[in-house]
Amino acid sequence: MTTDTFIETGRRVIAVEARALNALADALGDSFAQAVDLLLKAEGRVIVSGMGKSGHIARKIAATLASTGTPAHFVHPAEASHGDLGMLAHGDVALVLSNSGETPELADIIAYTRRFSIPMIGVAGREGSTLLRQADVAILLPPADEACPTGLVPTTSTTMTLALGDALAVALMEHRDFTPDHFRAFHPGGKLGARLSKVRDLMHRGDAMPLVPVGTEMGEALIAISQKGFGVVGVTDTAGHLAGIVTDGDLRRHLRGLLELKVEQVMTANPLTIRPESLAEQALAVMNGRKVTSLFVVDPAGDGRPEGILHIHDCLRAGVV
Missing domain, CATH: 3.40.50.10490 (Glucose-6-phosphate isomerase like protein; domain 1)
Structure with missing residues (x-):
């Protein structure tokens, strides 16, 4: 034949x-x-x-x-x-x-x-x-x-x-x-479970978030970046809302006299964020598309305060590709 x-x-x-x-x-x-x-x-x-x-x-x-x-x-x-x-x-x-x-x-x-x-x-x-x-x-x-x-x-x-x-x-x-949420309840493992994971399932909460208030000296902000291990630090205003974010790029742009500055002078205002109910797959696509490794999680329907932070490695460890 x-x-x-x-x-x-x-x-x-x-x-x-x-x-x-x-x-x-x-x-x-x-x-x-x-x-x-x-x-x-x-x-x-x-x-x-x-x-x-x-x-x-x-x-x-x-x-x-x-x-x-x-x-x-x-x-x-x-x-x-x-x-x-x-x-x-x-x-x-x-x-x-x-x-x-x-x-x-x-x-x-x-x-x-x-x-x-x-x-x-x-x-x-x-x-x-x-x-x-x-x-x-x-x-x-x-x-x-x-x-x-x-x-x-x-x-x-x-x-x-x-x-x-x-x-x-x-x-x-x-x-x-x-719904997909019901489906995920029966498929928590494997590729299907990873694809249906929500940002809130993978994000870091509470004290794990690298946050400093407006007015913080950059020396203290650098310590927060180093201790938390996300490579960034979020900056909150007096109401606790996320006002900005300090990244590696911001640090490089302000190397001259960096320690004499405060975070609001260095930060990128109105940073990119993700909703807690978004799919982790979507968050990964955003990070890859914008060439960033972390996203703060903010629910616009809530009080606007940061609820968590998601790192690209969190998605990869969960099998989101």
């Missing part, structure tokens, strides 16, 4: 699955809306289950739901038959996946939900299958060929099921007005 053949195969598979996704979008109807409504009314958790390849998709759907504000977890149907049925309780909703709708390992989960009146959403690709007949809400996947040459390997069917799970999760997110 040639490279061109490999590429052609890949394009054919993706095209087959893309057509199936379009068919799925067209097929969504009342059952999808009923499923979303049932999930919204759940007082407990969403229990997602499936066997084989459907089980792998079920795990991903459970993880997506859990990370977007809908408590959910995966229960393996075989383990359910050996004690894990106790993970289903009143107030929960079961989301059960099976392409054929006749997977024997699901029988105990289906029977348990019926016995204890636990609402069940069934997703399958065969109309009239046991799963769909037993479900409170039945979502029928549209007919579509699997992408493999034999037509047997779960490919198109699992892609449709995965997309359906994403559609359910996003519909729930939009109804609940799920």
Whole structure:
């Protein structure tokens, strides 16, 4: 086989699955809306289950739901038959996946939900299958060929099921007005957590801030710069507002007779600042763009006093790039 053949195969598979996704979008109807409504009314958790390849998709759907504000977890149907049925309780909703709708390992989960009146959403690709007949809400996947040459390997069917799970999760997110702040609460680590970090999460507060009042001799200001370790010192007016900032550049411009001056004679007035609610990613972009290493944090909606200071190294340590 040639490279061109490999590429052609890949394009054919993706095209087959893309057509199936379009068919799925067209097929969504009342059952999808009923499923979303049932999930919204759940007082407990969403229990997602499936066997084989459907089980792998079920795990991903459970993880997506859990990370977007809908408590959910995966229960393996075989383990359910050996004690894990106790993970289903009143107030929960079961989301059960099976392409054929006749997977024997699901029988105990289906029977348990019926016995204890636990609402069940069934997703399958065969109309009239046991799963769909037993479900409170039945979502029928549209007919579509699997992408493999034999037509047997779960490919198109699992892609449709995965997309359906994403559609359910996003519909729930939009109804609940799920915000980036909510998302960050479930993703505090890794690249996502770093990207969603706020300036207030990383800034230095209180005595850590290098601040001196107007009227301070430059000798004392130099001590503050050295002790605090940010390479700058902020200058506050009589009301405590940030009136200016003394940087390395300011020091170089006033080397002659520097120690005879006061901070207000050396400082840069009305310095660049950042809001505490700004994303740390935005603060890093500002620092890189203006070629500075520190930003004082001031909330214009507050009393205008400096609330903290952010150094570029704080962003880098947090993984903000």
